[in-house]
Amino acid sequence: MDMKTITQCGDELYDAWRERRVIGPLRERFPAIRIEDAYAIQLRMVERRVKAGETIVGKKIGVTSKPVQDMLGVYEPDFGQLTSGMVCHEADGVDLNGLIQPKAEAELAFVLERDLIGPGITATDVIRATAYVTPCFEIVDSRILDWNIKIQDTVADNASCGVFVLGAARGNPRKLDLQLAGMSLQRNDELHSTSVGAAVQGSPVNAVVWLANTLGRLGLPFRAGEVILSGSQSPLIAVGDGDDLVCRISGLGGCRARFHGSPAK
Amino acid sequence: MTTAALRMQRQLADADISSLCDRVFVAQRDATAIPKLTDDYPQMTLADGYAVQFELLRRHMAAGQRQIGWKAGLTSKAKMDQMGVRVPTVGFLLADMFRPETSTIRTDDLVHPRVECEMAFVTKTRLSGANCSREEVLAATDFIVPAVEIIDSRFSGFKFDLPSVVADNSSSARYVTGGRARLPMDVDMSTLGVVMERNGEPVAMGSSAAVAGHPADAVALVVKVLDSLGEELPAGSFVMSGGITEAIAVSPGDHIGVRFQELGSVAMRFS
Numbered sequence A: 001m002d003m004k005t006i007t008q009c010g011d012e013l014y015d016a017w018r019e020r021r022v023i024g025p026l027r028e029r030f031p032a033i034r035i036e037d038a039y040a041i042q043l044r045m046v047e048r049r050v051k052a053g054e055t056i057v058g059k060k061i062g063v064t065s066k067p068v069q070d071m072l073g074v075y076e077p078d079f080g081q082l083t084s085g086m087v088c089h090e091a092d093g094v095d096l097n098g099l100i101q102p103k104a105e106a107e108l109a110f111v112l113e114r115d116l117i118g119p120g121i122t123a124t125d126v127i128r129a130t131a132y133v134t135p136c137f138e139i140v141d142s143r144i145l146d147w148n149i150k151i152q153d154t155v156a157d158n159a160s161c162g163v164f165v166l167g168a169a170r171g172n173p174r175k176l177d178l179q180l181a182g183m184s185l186q187r188n189d190e191l192h193s194t195s196v197g198a199a200v201q202g203s204p205v206n207a208v209v210w211l212a213n214t215l216g217r218l219g220l221p222f223r224a225g226e227v228i229l230s231g232s233q234s235p236l237i238a239v240g241d242g243d244d245l246v247c248r249i250s251g252l253g254g255c256r257a258r259f260h261g262s263p264a265k
Numbered sequence B: 001m002t003t004a005a006l007r008m009q010r011q012l013a014d015a016d017i018s019s020l021c022d023r024v025f026v027a028q029r030d031a032t033a034i035p036k037l038t039d040d041y042p043q044m045t046l047a048d049g050y051a052v053q054f055e056l057l058r059r060h061m062a063a064g065q066r067q068i069g070w071k072a073g074l075t076s077k078a079k080m081d082q083m084g085v086r087v088p089t090v091g092f093l094l095a096d097m098f099r100p101e102t103s104t105i106r107t108d109d110l111v112h113p114r115v116e117c118e119m120a121f122v123t124k125t126r127l128s129g130a131n132c133s134r135e136e137v138l139a140a141t142d143f144i145v146p147a148v149e150i151i152d153s154r155f156s157g158f159k160f161d162l163p164s165v166v167a168d169n170s171s172s173a174r175y176v177t178g179g180r181a182r183l184p185m186d187v188d189m190s191t192l193g194v195v196m197e198r199n200g201e202p203v204a205m206g207s208s209a210a211v212a213g214h215p216a217d218a219v220a221l222v223v224k225v226l227d228s229l230g231e232e233l234p235a236g237s238f239v240m241s242g243g244i245t246e247a248i249a250v251s252p253g254d255h256i257g258v259r260f261q262e263l264g265s266v267a268m269r270f271s
Helices: A003-019 A035-051 A066-072 A123-129 A151-156 A204-218 B003-007 B014-030 B046-062 B077-083 B134-140 B162-167 B215-228
Strands: A056-062 A078-083 A103-112 A130-140 A163-166 A182-187 A190-196 A227-232 A244-249 A253-260 B067-073 B089-094 B098-100 B114-123 B141-151 B174-177 B193-198 B201-207 B238-240 B255-260 B264-270
Touching: A003 A035, A003 A151, A035 A078, A035 A151, A056 A204, A078 A151, A078 A204, A103 A204, A103 A244, A123 A130, A123 A204, A123 B114, A123 B141, A130 A227, A130 A244, A163 A227, A163 A253, A204 A227, A204 B098, B014 B046, B014 B162, B046 B067, B046 B089, B046 B162, B067 B215, B089 B162, B089 B215, B114 B193, B114 B215, B114 B255, B134 B141, B134 B215, B141 B255, B141 B264, B174 B264
Parallel strands: A056 A227, A130 A253, B067 B238, B098 B174
Antiparallel strands: A056 A078, A103 A130, A103 A227, A130 A163, A182 A190, A182 A244, A244 A253, B067 B089, B114 B141, B114 B238, B141 B174, B193 B201, B193 B255, B255 B264
């Protein structure tokens, strides 16, 4: 794709996000779109949000579980950028009025205390660079009609970032079994699903290693203070007004997301 | 032999060191077996072996690789007796040698890979000197993690002597970390049990005491060896303290799973 088309697609996705509406899948209009093009479109979309006053607060990793990889036919994760406008607080809950077709996922979040500059980052580098880990909810959202996405569509759409909620717990990764830590997810006081850290690339740490090395190769910064949502440990859950989700990670603590309002779709 | 003996004079000229480094570099890159280096250079000393290893490290760094730390070799009494030494050998570890846990590790770029279970240390302050102690190591440790080292001697039939194996970077090839990290004060690491399974069958067992009596003592010995070589261990180093079990050969299709008492498990597959 040429730069002009990339810019145009990034602007279209930005406008769709701002106006809470969907557009058709990019791959249908641009069948030759490559993943590299999609990341360039994502950069443009995020750049527009930053120009409008937001700051970059972290990254999210997607396509980390076997079922999602099988669904998309892609056997590598993807990433998107988290901006300040995506931060929701547990106490406030999640306002669905700002979203289009939201779905929630329970994850483990890492907060960095040192820069992680790849390539050449290992699992112990990630542990060493992490200030703390905490359970979190990522509420993904798609600016693509009916979530009709292939990998190029979601990457271009900032890896389907919506908003996220961090739990209050602060776990030290130097003393946790992140691979075997069990996770349970309750929806409206009923058990919805269970999982374990190993569901994310064998270990959430592996996903962060992948991200650090990928960002390093692309020359994108990965700084102390950033939040990383390491990849979903639960199925996607469609959420609506009044829904109440709680996830708990063994040895660590929990995170709660209460939803109010109505999404656009 | 004491650490002081490491200060022995080199016997080989710089040109010989450089040419031996070429041999080792190509054997490692192309995964080809070569005869032990002392066949052609019988006068080669341990100091010459380290000179070759450090030249190899210098070349990797010049090519943009990142060193993340060191490994200890020959840390068990049986291996020390077999090689006639009283201190471990050291080898450097590059970030490129790291493989994530549960990943599939290629063997077509290795000569004859074997796996060992180890405890690995990540440091938070500098360690140096000829008198480094277990207490200093524990105080300088940020956290420990369980690890599996995939060693690979580039020498035909795993037949080597001390100068040759040191020149071959103490058989370093790949390593995997995982399981549960721990703070050093939270766990008594002197006698942690380990079970290694290959394709579901136990193939090696042991406890961490097999590593120089205590894994932190092995790290102290690494610091002493580095000191004798004019080096120290900077903060943030990753150190693999030595094999808790004997090395087990792996082939394509093998699955290796290791359970570490208090430290969780580390698994991988070979293709």
